[in-house]
Amino acid sequence: MPKPIPVHTKSLVTMMAGTAFLVTNGASTWLVTCIHGFSNLKKTPAEPRYFQQSEVRVLGGGPTIPLYANGQKQFSVLTENGSNILWDIIAIKLSAIETDRLRRYGAYLLEEIGAAEAGDSVQITGFPGLDAAIIPETEMTAKVVDVQGASIEFDQPSVPGWSGSPVEKDGVLIGMVHGDRGPPSEPRAGLAINLTIFKDHLFV
Numbered sequence: 283m284p285k286p287i288p289v290h291t292k293s294l295v296t297m298m299a300g301t302a303f304l305v306t307n308g309a310s311t312w313l314v315t316c317i318h319g320f321s322n323l324k325k326t327p328a329e330p331r332y333f334q335q336s337e338v339r340v341l342g343g344g345p346t347i348p349l350y351a352n353g354q355k356q357f358s359v360l361t362e363n364g365s366n367i368l369w370d371i372i373a374i375k376l377s378a379i380e381t382d383r384l385r386r387y388g389a390y391l392l393e394e395i396g397a398a399e400a401g402d403s404v405q406i407t408g409f410p411g412l413d414a415a416i417i418p419e420t421e422m423t424a425k426v427v428d429v430q431g432a433s434i435e436f437d438q439p440s441v442p443g444w445s446g447s448p449v450e451k452d453g454v455l456i457g458m459v460h461g462d463r464g465p466p467s468e469p470r471a472g473l474a475i476n477l478t479i480f481k482d483h484l485f486v
Contacts (some may be wrong), residue, residue: 283388283453284303284304284387284388284389284448284455285303285380285387285388285407285419286301286302286303286387286405286407286408286409286419286427286447286448287301287302287303287304287313287340287344287384287387288301288340288341288409288416288417289301289302289315289319289338289339289340289344289446290338290341290343291315291316291320291336291337291338291379291413291421292320292332292334292336292338292339293320293321293331293332293333293335293336293376294331294335294336295320295321295322295331296319296320296321296322296334298318298319298320298322298373298413298442298445299409299412299442300315300316300319300408300409300411300412300442300443300444300445300446301315301408301409301411301441301443301444301445301446301447301448301459302314302315302338302389302446303320303387303389303446303448303455303458304317304339304376304384304387304388304389304390305373305390305391305392305395305455305485306389306390306391306392307391307392307393307485308349308391309441310375310411310485311375311376311381311389312373312374312375312376312485313338313347313373313376313380313385314371314372314374314376314446314458315338315371315445315446316331316370316371316380316446316460317332317359317368317369317370317371318445318461319322319338319413319445319446320333320336320458321333324366324370324372324461325367326350326367326407327366327367327456328359328361328367328368333349333350333355333357334349336348336349336350337349338374339414340384341412341415341468342416343377344384345380345383347374347380349374351377353365353390355365356374356375356418357372357374357375358372358373358375358452358455358484358485358486359371359372359440359484360480360483360484361368366386368463369432369475369480369482370460371458371460371462371475371484373436373485377397380412380470390448390455391455392481392485394453394454394455394457395454395455395456395477395478395481396456396478397429397456397476397478398426398455398456398476398482399426399429399455400427400428401425401426402425402426402451403417403423403424403425403426403451403458404422404423404424404425404426404436404449404450404451404456405421405423405449405450405451405456406421406422406423406424406436406438406447406448406449406450406459407419407420407421407447407448407450408420408440408442408444408445408446408447408448408467409443409444409457410432410441410444410449411442411443412442412443413443414442414482420475420481422436422438423428423438423445424436424438424472425437426447427471429468429476431476431479432456432475432476432480433473433474433475433476434449434456434461434473434474434475434476435463435471435472435473436449436471436472436473436474438471438472439462439470439471439472440459440462440472440473442463444459444472445460445461446458446459446460447459449474452456455461455477455481456474456476456477457474457477458474458477459472459473459474460464460473460474460475461473466482473486477483
């Protein structure tokens with residue numbers, strides 16, 4: 283099974299620790315994580331400053347992956363319903379060298395991304411509490427409370443470090459953790475991006 287990847291995301295405005303994972307269609311491979319790792323905002327405007335000179339560093343001796351290579355954009359993002367606000371997910375297309383260096387983590391098949399329904403039991407793996415140094419991955423089991431369009435709500439609160447974690451149902455990738463419901467001091471439920479909504483548009 284694919285494994286979560288501990289990362290530091292860095293931009294001109296912030297540096298954050300979180301989780302990422304790989305998705306492949308057989309010909310290309312993408313590193314997937316949260317947009318807010320580059321903005322430190324719950325709602326990130328589609329502004330160049332969050333992506334120019336930005337990079338993802340894989341902890342534990344992994345590669346540093348720039349969002350632009352030789353002046354060319356290497357990532358895909360999508361705006362919320364035609365607004366200037368980005369959905370909280372980014373897919374970074376990897377080079378052959380980057381893909382090979384991350385091969386040990388495995389990758390989810392794009393064509394096998396599945397759907398979630400209320401009541402489903404899901405498994406989440408990531409690095410809650412991740413900071414400067416690498417830590418062991420943590421697994422959490424949760425129950426899907428609701429699925430509304432691009433959002434999946436589950437009954438376990440998230441904490442910093444879970445962001446970008448893959449969400450699986452019976453071993454099938456269904457989503458990516460990106461936030462919470464409730465105040466930061468007392469989150470009551472976690473939120474995940476529903477990948478079935480994005481899989482045909484994000485991985486290009």
